[in-house]
Amino acid sequence: MSETDQKTEWNETDEQAPLNAPMEEQEYDFGQAEEKLLALQQEIRQQKIPVVIVLEGWSAAGKGTMAGELLEGLDARGYNVCVNEHFGKEEVGYPDFHRYWTRMPAKGEITLFIGSWYDKLCSDLVKGKGKRELERIKLMENMLACDGVVILKFFIDISQKEQKRRLKEMEEKKRTCTLVSKEDWRQNKEYDQWEKVYIHARQETDAPGREWHLLPGNDKRACKKALYETVTAAFEEALAKSKAGDRSWDVPQLSDHEPLETERMQHLQMFDPAQALEEDYKSALNAAQKRLKKLQYEVYREGIPVVIAFEGWDAAGKGGAIRRLTNALDVRGYEVEPIAAPTAEEKAHHHLWRFWTKLPKQGEIRIFDRTWYGRVMVERIEGFCTEPQWQRAYEEMNLFEKELHDAGTVICKFWLQIDNEEQLRRFEARQNTPDKQWKITDEDWRNREKWPQYEAAVDEMLQKTHTAFAPWTVVEADNKQYARIKVLTTVADAMEKALEHKKK
């Protein structure tokens, strides 16, 4: 990082904001409040309650200072701080909420966002834009709240006069003068307009379990007192609910919005998995791979991220299809993400968290060998999640894919379909070939017994998550060669379409 970059990154004006302190020190025992919060935090940890704290406010309102005050009452072994203005180069090329989703707290942890997704929203709203962003924010918070995350949002309020005074004072001091930007002065001049926007944003995103709390920024002690009282009360409430086994947040449907539109999809049973390849396999494969190789470079050059998601019956040929795909690609431009049962850390987060952490950047290809759809298949059928969890997951996954799509990502989703009898033949072949025995486990045999339940779940998944922006392709896979060519061709077509669209 060059020095100039550093300076521009850490360029927040409330840095040295000279806060007033009309409240008397004796009025409130901060030491005691801190001790109490520390003790409550331990319980939050034991009860595995995830907490998001958002600190927002006017320029020079004292966000940094208040964050520091709050951390005095928290044990570092349980929180993470995320500074919005620090996001830099490492986030370039990802969908814009990637930075937030990947930093959401695990169960029992606290993430403190100093500045947040509201920063960009409010700048946009001031310019008369941001309507869609407002919806996206509501939905992100909604998904977290449904997952049991306690969301506390604070806005530090100061008057136009006070803001002006602070900016001036900062400009006059040698140490802080470089911290005041044109944008800060612009906000001060257009205070009324910003105030409307802030009020609007807070009103629109104030909902049970994710309320806004206004803090009096003019008075440092009163501000800290209100902050501590609110956090303490919220922790106590969450703990009481948790101890009472109250899971009222775990609902089957996301509120706040019209479900995303899905496309018509043929029922799974209607596909005939036995299809013949009508061309010569070797030359068809060769042609498809050549085409893909060329497209990979173009996609790279154009900075298009590509997500290729594979689902299918055990032994349907996912591995073989993926291998034919990767053979065509330059290793330096793709990654295969094998998705197994979630680790302890992954389980402690929202079910989509681990996929947010595995997304491709612009120009990269990410191949998922099994995907987020495990939620509505194995996790549903084996009871690894609650019924409301998998029921709302369809919509969550549509929204997740919509975020990727809107960030320019090409999304191909494959279901590899084979006949029940064909699966048996393949299982037996694996069992009888020494070098292939590792491919077959007892679990595969157990899953096979639940074929009808899986079939129903897969069909429901296809019906509910086949969208224009992230369509499913059912691949008839009794004939492996046919299946591979279909996969490769589908991916190439999707890339080509995205490239054409981009060039327009």
Add this chain to the structure above:
Amino acid sequence: MSETDQKTEWNETDEQAPLNAPMEEQEYDFGQAEEKLLALQQEIRQQKIPVVIVLEGWSAAGKGTMAGELLEGLDARGYNVCVNEHFGKEEVGYPDFHRYWTRMPAKGEITLFIGSWYDKLCSDLVKGKGKRELERIKLMENMLACDGVVILKFFIDISQKEQKRRLKEMEEKKRTCTLVSKEDWRQNKEYDQWEKVYIHARQETDAPGREWHLLPGNDKRACKKALYETVTAAFEEALAKSKAGDRSWDVPQLSDHEPLETERMQHLQMFDPAQALEEDYKSALNAAQKRLKKLQYEVYREGIPVVIAFEGWDAAGKGGAIRRLTNALDVRGYEVEPIAAPTAEEKAHHHLWRFWTKLPKQGEIRIFDRTWYGRVMVERIEGFCTEPQWQRAYEEMNLFEKELHDAGTVICKFWLQIDNEEQLRRFEARQNTPDKQWKITDEDWRNREKWPQYEAAVDEMLQKTHTAFAPWTVVEADNKQYARIKVLTTVADAMEKALEHKKK
């Protein structure tokens, strides 16, 4: 990432290298070789053997192509690919081996490095530099090998004539012409000089458990065959050793080098933990915190990373000292890393891996609440590691800190020393205060019984890891106020010294 950046990042010439193929297809059954490797990889996983594969070679030698060929015989559920030329902005500001250490494989995993730490080494050697880097590389590989990592290094060799032919052919084709750089042609012109450097680098870094293997780059099939045969043989050997319980790699001392010099350090028993603070605490604290706040900005501006490491007896006051330190700092410029028992993922790596992943970037302050020294204290005493492991850890930690120091990092290491009786008083006070009970556990009482063992271990640690570049400060901590002022002052002094040094 801007488009221009992307292009320059993926600018390796061996991309489309037109490889010859004089070996006949029928001579070797690649399909069978791939199946066999796939099966061996499963065993490598079960036996939890970590593997590093390095692919190096001349420009246009076909590293990318060979990597692709190798991956055909590997299951994606067990390897990661790391492309040296792709490292970009996310690594700027870290010590230069950070990118490699953080990507080392967990037990049972394979990391394939396409290009590696040898790239920069060899460019430096050609310029007559790089002697120190050569030593650092030997030591990094040595540490990994001592940890049981199987290191396979391949160099793809092509003749000057063949390289010239390929570069020309690439320049003539529209799709590949932009991939040939001036550096590639320069290497071709100075082929003899580069060849000497390559041979020298390989000779110097060829050691048992981390041998170099030369691959014939002129012949694609022969190259792939040699690659498969070598990897297969190495896997078989490692598996045989592992199954026989052979842990001959786990040695108490790193070879290859003179141990780093340590400074004289007074024995732990000689410190009197009862010290009186001779100034007024409140004003001394206030002054130290003001000084630190100012220094934090300077350190940030100058891009100096700061590591502050806390160790000490249970209840010695680490938490309180850290809180007084962080109170002085802007929350947006520091992070506290609480170090607990390693997670499963951390345990599966080299013991320093988790600390490499937590380092500060330029200008950041990272505070470690317990540290890498757990290896030679709790892990040693509780038997969580083998004797050779903790014995060689002193030197490993000195080398780790040397890497940080050489990258400009300020390092402060604190041992908070209290009297045995004082600890008892504090334990009892915690037990008797409701809001503080969470601070005391049965484990604390158990550790207390092992005071003499810990005392000896701590003293050995101080003696063996007190260096000029990363000195220990023993903090007499019976008096909490004295201890806090000493910590804050020591950190401020160290920062100041680094700033003065930088400005020279």
